[in-house]
Amino acid sequence: MKKLILIFCAIIPILSWGQSDKKYLEPLQTIDGKINFSTQIKAPTISRQVLYDILYKWADERYKPDQKMNARIIFTDKDKGTIIVSGEEYMVFSASMLSLDRTRIYYHLQIDCSSEKVKLQISRIKYWYNEDRDGGERYKAEEWISDKNALNKAKTRLLPISGKFRRKTIDLNDELVKSVQTRIGEYLLSKNGREDTTPKIIVTSDTPSEVPSAAPAVTTAVAPNQPSVEQKVVAMNADPKVNETKLSDENIIASANRITITSGNDEQFEIGKESWGGLGNLFGKDVTFCLIDTQKTMANMLLSQNDSYTISFYIKEKTEAALVIKCKKISTQTISGEEANKMNSNNSNSRKYNMYVGELVKE
Numbered sequence: 001m002k003k004l005i006l007i008f009c010a011i012i013p014i015l016s017w018g019q020s021d022k023k024y025l026e027p028l029q030t031i032d033g034k035i036n037f038s039t040q041i042k043a044p045t046i047s048r049q050v051l052y053d054i055l056y057k058w059a060d061e062r063y064k065p066d067q068k069m070n071a072r073i074i075f076t077d078k079d080k081g082t083i084i085v086s087g088e089e090y091m092v093f094s095a096s097m098l099s100l101d102r103t104r105i106y107y108h109l110q111i112d113c114s115s116e117k118v119k120l121q122i123s124r125i126k127y128w129y130n131e132d133r134d135g136g137e138r139y140k141a142e143e144w145i146s147d148k149n150a151l152n153k154a155k156t157r158l159l160p161i162s163g164k165f166r167r168k169t170i171d172l173n174d175e176l177v178k179s180v181q182t183r184i185g186e187y188l189l190s191k192n193g194r195e196d197t198t199p200k201i202i203v204t205s206d207t208p209s210e211v212p213s214a215a216p217a218v219t220t221a222v223a224p225n226q227p228s229v230e231q232k233v234v235a236m237n238a239d240p241k242v243n244e245t246k247l248s249d250e251n252i253i254a255s256a257n258r259i260t261i262t263s264g265n266d267e268q269f270e271i272g273k274e275s276w277g278g279l280g281n282l283f284g285k286d287v288t289f290c291l292i293d294t295q296k297t298m299a300n301m302l303l304s305q306n307d308s309y310t311i312s313f314y315i316k317e318k319t320e321a322a323l324v325i326k327c328k329k330i331s332t333q334t335i336s337g338e339e340a341n342k343m344n345s346n347n348s349n350s351r352k353y354n355m356y357v358g359e360l361v362k363e
Helices: 003-009 017-026 050-060 162-189 191-196 297-305 337-343
Strands: 036-040 072-077 080-097 100-114 119-131 139-141 200-203 211-212 257-265 266-269 274-282 287-293 308-314 325-334 350-361
Touching: 003 350, 017 162, 036 162, 050 072, 050 100, 050 162, 050 200, 072 287, 080 162, 100 162, 100 325, 119 162, 162 325, 257 297, 274 350, 287 297, 287 325, 287 337, 297 325, 297 350, 337 350
Parallel strands: none
Antiparallel strands: 036 119, 072 080, 080 100, 100 119, 119 139, 200 211, 200 274, 257 266, 257 308, 274 287, 287 350, 308 325, 325 350
C-alpha cells in the first residue's frame, strides 16, 4: 500500500501535502543569489588524509562518464582535502509502461575533508527537461526551484511542475549525504577502520566483552566485570523504571532468554542471542547492531524491506517483553563470520552475516 501511495503522489503532485513534505517547504540556502545545499558530516577519529582517500574512491565509483552522461571528477587537491565533481544524471518523477517523466540534472559537488569531518556542497544546479521533445527545456535552479518559483504565495504547498523539481533535488541531496555517511560508516566498520580507530562499542551478550567498532561511540573501553557506560534506551511498556536503562552485565538485555524483532506489518520473528550485536554510537546517534545469518531468508527479507523495526527482550518465561527498543534502520552491511564472531562469540566463523544498524527512536 505504501508503494502505491508514493506512485500516486508522484503522478498527481497537485494533491495536498502531508507532514512529510515539511522539509520541501523550508527555505533553500543561497550564496550570492545561487542555490546551495551544504551539509557537514561528523567522522570522529578519521584524519583528513584518510577521509580524502575514502571519498575520492566513492566519487570515482559513483561518477563515471559514459555514452549518455558526462559525470566525472574535475578537480582534486589532496593536501587540502578537496574533491570537486561535475554531476550529471537523471531524476525520474514518474515512470510507467506508457510514459517516462524525467529530467537531466547537472550540478557541482564539492567535498571538503578535514580532520574528523566532511563538508558537502551542491551548487551550479541546472536542468534539461523533455530533452526528446524539440530540444526540451532548460532551467537554472535559481529560476525554477527557488522559494519564489516552486512554492505558493503562502509557502504552504509545492507548485505542480516546478515543485516536483524542488522535491527531487532535495531528495538527491539527501541521497548523496546518506551515501557518503554509509561509505564512512563502512570504513569504520571494516578491519582497516578498526585498526585506525580506538573507540569501542559495548556488547551485552552472555559473556560481555568489548569489541572494536565503527562507532565513534563510547569513549573508553569497559572491562567485562565492571558496569558499562550509561546509555539511554527506549522502553515501550508501562513500567517507568525501564524507560532509562543502565547497560551493565546485569541488565535486562544481558538477562534476556528470548529476543524478537518486529518489522513491517507487525510481522515478528525470533532471533537467538548470537544475533544481538550490541549498542553504540554512530555519527553522534545512539544505535543498535543486529547480526542476521544471510541464510535466514525471512528475517533478512523483512529487515531489508522495512526502514523501522523493534527489538523485544523477554526475561524467563514471561509473555510480556521486559524491554522493547524501537529502531530506525540507517545502514546495512554484509560481514564475514570472523567479523561477526568478534562482535558476538556465538557466531560461526564459516558463515556470513548481514549487520543491521538502527538508530534508537526516542518517543
